Amino acid sequence: MAGEFFSGGEKMDQLLKEMSDRVLEKGELEVGFPEGTPTYENGTSVPMVAAIHEFGAPRAHIPKRPIFAPMIKDRSDEWVIVLTEYLKASDFSSAISLDGLGEVMRADLQLSIQSVIAPPLSPVTLMLRKMKRLDQSLRVTMRTVREARAKVKAGEDYSEESTKPLEDTKHMIQNVIYTVK
Numbered sequence: 001m002a003g004e005f006f007s008g009g010e011k012m013d014q015l016l017k018e019m020s021d022r023v024l025e026k027g028e029l030e031v032g033f034p035e036g037t038p039t040y041e042n043g044t045s046v047p048m049v050a051a052i053h054e055f056g057a058p059r060a061h062i063p064k065r066p067i068f069a070p071m072i073k074d075r076s077d078e079w080v081i082v083l084t085e086y087l088k089a090s091d092f093s094s095a096i097s098l099d100g101l102g103e104v105m106r107a108d109l110q111l112s113i114q115s116v117i118a119p120p121l122s123p124v125t126l127m128l129r130k131m132k133r134l135d136q137s138l139r140v141t142m143r144t145v146r147e148a149r150a151k152v153k154a155g156e157d158y159s160e161e162s163t164k165p166l167e168d169t170k171h172m173i174q175n176v177i178y179t180v181k
Contacts (some may be wrong), residue, residue: 016080019087027094031105031178032068040171042139049172053116053165063119065165071112079105095180102178113173116165123152129161129168 033047040046056064082104086097127148132138152158166172 015084019084019092022092023087023094025094027098028181029098029102029105029178030181031102031109032176033172034177034179037177038171038175040169046172046175061122065116065119067109067112067116067166070115071108075105075108098180102180106176106178109176110173113166113176118165121163121165123158124148126158126161126163127152127156130158132168133161 033050037046040049050067052060052062053065054068055066056062079101083097083101086100087093090096090100124145128140128144131144131148131151132140138144162168
């Protein structure tokens, strides 16, 4: 398959149909933060945090920082080719092929998380990062958010904090997993 290029949905659909007829066992691949993903230290659900970033939470003043939609848009055509290669190389074993594709998609999702640079973090979020850096036992609550707002309003400096979104604890990126069923 290397070196072959397909354009147009009909050719790809036909190729996938022909290949699927040769696959003996069915399989399912989940990539991201499925049930059982470790929570943050404070018990917060990683899937919930990922969903908030994907779609935003306007009432909480959290803008969209999508990780799944851009990845799917940019990489889904490539995944078809990768899966095709794995199927051919594994004598059409869905378990082996989906495991290989899972590794690729896991890396793609981690790269997507790393690639988020906008919209910029708010001054309050940066102040919260500073507060957590200075007190690693600090839990973010409404009280600490109000405290961070007051510190920002008073002009307290937070310029040493990283302005990169989605990297505060690195918990999300470290817990991207995939499962093959």
